[in-house]
Each structure stands twice: as C-alpha cells, then as structure tokens.
Amino acid sequence: MKNFILIAQYLRIALISVLVMSLSACSDPQKPSSLKQILERKTLRVGTLHGPGNYYRKGSNEAGFEYELAQKYSEYLGIELQMVSVHNLSDLISKLDKGQVDVIAAGITVTKERQQHYRFAPGYGQVSQELVFKQGGKWPQSINEIDGDFVVMKDSSHAQNLVQLKKLQPNLSWQETDKHDSEELLRAVVEGDIDFTVVDSNTLALNQQHYPQLSVAFTIQKAQPIAWMLSQEADDAFLSSLIEFFGEVHHNGTLLTLTQKYYTDAISIAGIDNSGFINAAKVKLPQFESMFRRHAEGMDWRLLAAISYQESQWQPTARSHTGGRGIMMLDKKTARQLDVHSRLDAEQSIRGSAKLFQQMFSRIPHRISNPDRQWFALAAYNIGWGHLDDARLLTEERGGDPDRWLDVKETLPLLKQRKYYQDAKFGYVRGDEPVRYVENIRAYYDTLVHLDDENLHQN
CATH class of the missing domain: 3.40.190.10 (Periplasmic binding protein-like II)
Structure with a gap:
C-alpha cells in the first residue's frame, strides 16, 4: 500500500511537470511559468496573516487552518512550505504584488473588485x-x-x-x-x-x-x-494544480476535518467545576494515582495529577480539537520527542508529560523560587518556553518584575495585540489561555492538597 501511495505521488508530480512544460512551450520563453519556478525552487511561499484562524506558533509547533491547508498543498506538490506571515492585509497584498509570496492563504473573500486584479483558486468556504x-x-x-x-x-x-x-x-x-x-x-x-x-x-x-x-x-x-488569492500574472499551470488540489481535499474530507478542528469544535479552556473535580478525585484518580506518584520525578505528584485533569479530566482516550490525545493530551510531535510510543497508554503519557514539565522547570532561572518557578513552568508547558520568555521580556520593558508570576500573567494577554507581538521573537499567542491554564491547575492542585489534609485528619 505504501509503495502504491509513493507511485501515485510520483505520477502526480510527473503530470504537473508535463503540464508546466507544455504551457511553457506555448508562452514567452523569457517569462517562465510560475509553477515551474516553484517546483524548481522546491519551496512554496505562502503569505498569510497572524491569528488563530490562519497561522500561529504554539511552542515549537506551527498551527492554524491556513497553515495546515498550505502544508497539505506543499506535500501534494512534493516540496517544502515557507509561511510568510505579516500583521496587516495591506502588507500581505503588497508582498503578492511584488512576487515575494506565491499565493495568499488568509481567508480572503472573493469580491468583484479583487477579481479585476487577481486570480483565485477554488473557494473552500x-x-x-x-x-x-x-x-x-x-x-x-x-x-x-x-x-x-x-x-x-x-x-x-x-x-x-x-x-x-x-x-x-x-x-x-x-x-x-x-x-x-x-x-x-x-x-x-x-x-x-x-x-x-x-x-x-x-x-x-x-x-x-x-x-x-x-x-x-x-x-x-x-x-x-473565500479562496486563496494569486497574482494576475500567475500561470494556468499553477491555477490548474490548485483546482486539482482543492477538488481532492474537498472529496477526501480534509477540508471538513480542518473546519471542524478550528471553527466548529473550538472551545475555550474550561472553568473550574469544583464539585465535579472532587467527585472525579474520589472516583477516577485512584486508578492512576500510583502512575502519577511513580513518574513525578521530584515534583509533587498532585501537581502532575492536576495537569492531567486540566488536560483530559483523567480520561486515557480523550481527544482534543488541536490533535492532542490521551490522559495528558500530547500531540504526535511532542509524543515522539518524549519517546511516547502510544499516547493512549496512560503510563507512557504520564511519564512523558512529567519529563516535559521537568524540562520546562529546568529552563526557569534558578534565582526564581517556588511557587513562582512552578507557575512559570506550567505556562511554558502550555505555550512553550519562547512565548513565556517573550512575555517576561515585555514585562520588564513595561516596568514589571519578569521573575514574578503575578506581573508576567498581566503581560501575557498583551501578546494577542499586534503592537506587542510584532516585536516579540515568537510572535502572536493567545496569552490569556496560559493564564487561565495555570490558574485552573493551581485550583485543582490546592483542592488535592486540601483533600489529602482532610484524609490525614480523619485517619
């Protein structure tokens, strides 16, 4: 089956190349086909706007509806993807006009005015x-x-x-x-x-x-x-390949899956349901407590358990709209890095997540003591070290203490605003999410500590 897929991919590239050469033969030899240039360059340059619906970075990973769709198209062509993200639509269109990007993928509406100056791929919504x-x-x-x-x-x-x-x-x-x-x-x-x-x-x-x-x-x-937008000078071969690609992702369900992932199923981080949590701590937690204790590696096992509840509510088969799976909601890339072979294996997932938390904890400057160091590690666990470091630098620039969680948590939400994230090394991030993430886990952790204290008094 694998060989059949590889052969199909080679045939697709060959057919595209034949189309490119045939169209180039009929055109001005001084003006090479734009698709031919892309294939020879071996890189597809896709222009987009920062934002959760288009493109953003979460830790070391890239995400966004348009990013994933562009990744599929670059794989379809058999070349690398280069995302070129900017902060406003005027700059994005300027890059297309100057030939600095091959196509714009940013949820662009197809209007009569734009059709007079640009070409469009098939609509996808x-x-x-x-x-x-x-x-x-x-x-x-x-x-x-x-x-x-x-x-x-x-x-x-x-x-x-x-x-x-x-x-x-x-x-x-x-x-x-x-x-x-x-x-x-x-x-x-x-x-x-x-x-x-x-x-x-x-x-x-x-x-x-x-x-x-x-x-x-x-x-x-x-x-x-809405559709991807091309230059008026984009050749027919480029447009033809996009027509075939969008026909394919429409029929194989890729478009529907991405739409559900980013728009239909998108939900905010859950708030605290203390009564539900206490019940789960009594009914579900005992099944996994020995695993949390075994893999805590120097951290309080109850903190690891609180992270797990925030991620999956202690459900080993849980699935998130962002691609996370298992009791610790690891994505595929992170699981591979942590040597987790099965994300649905609770033991492996807990072991890998404990390792990831310790990695983040070790990156926090040693001058920062607990509990602040612990809260910083949780925020980095959620959004990656890079975004946390951006927030700490911004906190210091604004006169706050970059080593104090109370100051940094006030700054993190600012990284949603372009005037702040455009100068940040790691760019846009929904900074209010890690703040809620940390506060939720703190509440779960405090409740677990309180429950343990109650049991000690009763015994």
Whole structure:
C-alpha cells in the first residue's frame, strides 16, 4: 500500500511537470511559468496573516487552518512550505504584488473588485460580513442607524463593501486602519474603545468563545466565497494544480476535518467545576494515582495529577480539537520527542508529560523560587518556553518584575495585540489561555492538597 501511495505521488508530480512544460512551450520563453519556478525552487511561499484562524506558533509547533491547508498543498506538490506571515492585509497584498509570496492563504473573500486584479483558486468556504457591537451598547437595526465609532480593516472586503453601501446611504461613515487586525478590532469593541466593526462570520465564531460579550447587530453582506488569492500574472499551470488540489481535499474530507478542528469544535479552556473535580478525585484518580506518584520525578505528584485533569479530566482516550490525545493530551510531535510510543497508554503519557514539565522547570532561572518557578513552568508547558520568555521580556520593558508570576500573567494577554507581538521573537499567542491554564491547575492542585489534609485528619 505504501509503495502504491509513493507511485501515485510520483505520477502526480510527473503530470504537473508535463503540464508546466507544455504551457511553457506555448508562452514567452523569457517569462517562465510560475509553477515551474516553484517546483524548481522546491519551496512554496505562502503569505498569510497572524491569528488563530490562519497561522500561529504554539511552542515549537506551527498551527492554524491556513497553515495546515498550505502544508497539505506543499506535500501534494512534493516540496517544502515557507509561511510568510505579516500583521496587516495591506502588507500581505503588497508582498503578492511584488512576487515575494506565491499565493495568499488568509481567508480572503472573493469580491468583484479583487477579481479585476487577481486570480483565485477554488473557494473552500463561505463567510458573511457581520456588524458587531458589545452587548448592552447601541444596537443599530440597519445601515442608516449606525452612529458611533465605526472602524474596519484597511484594504479589506469589509471596506470595499462599505464603499458600495455609501452610494445608497451617503451619511454612512467609518474609519479604516492598517494598525489593527480583526481580532484586535473585536477586542476594541469589547473594551469600549470603538462602538462597531465588521468581521467575517468565521472569525467571529472563533473569537466569541473568548469574548462572549460580542453581539451581531445584523448581517451587512450575505455569504461570499473565500479562496486563496494569486497574482494576475500567475500561470494556468499553477491555477490548474490548485483546482486539482482543492477538488481532492474537498472529496477526501480534509477540508471538513480542518473546519471542524478550528471553527466548529473550538472551545475555550474550561472553568473550574469544583464539585465535579472532587467527585472525579474520589472516583477516577485512584486508578492512576500510583502512575502519577511513580513518574513525578521530584515534583509533587498532585501537581502532575492536576495537569492531567486540566488536560483530559483523567480520561486515557480523550481527544482534543488541536490533535492532542490521551490522559495528558500530547500531540504526535511532542509524543515522539518524549519517546511516547502510544499516547493512549496512560503510563507512557504520564511519564512523558512529567519529563516535559521537568524540562520546562529546568529552563526557569534558578534565582526564581517556588511557587513562582512552578507557575512559570506550567505556562511554558502550555505555550512553550519562547512565548513565556517573550512575555517576561515585555514585562520588564513595561516596568514589571519578569521573575514574578503575578506581573508576567498581566503581560501575557498583551501578546494577542499586534503592537506587542510584532516585536516579540515568537510572535502572536493567545496569552490569556496560559493564564487561565495555570490558574485552573493551581485550583485543582490546592483542592488535592486540601483533600489529602482532610484524609490525614480523619485517619
């Protein structure tokens, strides 16, 4: 079977190469085919925007809907992938115009205006444009009722649509910015800095889990297709390969799987259910307590157990939407690095996670004492050392103490904002997630310690 797959891949590359040569023969010899250049370069350069729906880094791993889709396409071509991520749409389009990226993969809406200047791959979804406001604020029912600070992204399809609507509603006014992305504009609405913005429905779905105060006033533009965008000069061979690729991922379920992973199944980290946790500590924990004790390696086994509950609620067969599996929710790459052969084997998973935590703990400067060192190690365990180090540096720049968890946990959420993450070495991260992660585990750990104390007193 493996040989058959390899042969099929070789045949696909051969067919693409034949298409490239045939089209090149009919074209100007001084202007080589763009797909031919990509194959000869052996690298696909994909332009995208930072953000959870497109591309971001979590520790040493790369993730995002567009990243995974681009990875599939580069594998389809048999070449390497180079993600080129920027902070605003204007810069991204400029890179495509200058030939610095081969294609843009950033949930770009296909509009008539854009079709006049660019080529598009087949659509892989549809999004509507929603006018968003904060619950309890002004609630306009139509375009002519919008009154307040109204800001959208520059060069976006939202701005293009508003230009057309203004022809019907001359009093409509708004501001355009290239200093903030959609997620930052949504946060500005939540924080009361602006009254309204427009975002795509998929972006809103991804962010409402973090900002439940967001509400939709009305749909400002009905569903439109989204697609990868190519230069007008991109050759037919390149477009043909994309047509075949998107047809394949549509029929084999890849698109559906990625959509469910990043949009349908996306959930925020669970809050504390103390009664449920206490019950689980009495019923489930005894099955695994000896494993936690055996592999704690110098750390309090109850902390390791608290990490496990946060990850899976002590379920050895658990599965997360991000690809984690098992009682410690390890992803495949991390499991391989930790020599975990089966993520569904609770013993192996616990052993590997204890090793990972100790690695993170050892990287924290020795001058930092517990419990701060422990909380830093937990944050690094969740998002990787690089993002934690970015937050510590930023904390120091802002006059805080980079060795104090209380100061750093105030800074971590800032790494969602472009004005902070654009200068950070490891870039964008949802910094509020590790804060909740650490606080949840601290609460579980404290409860386990309290339960142990109760048992001692009873005995």
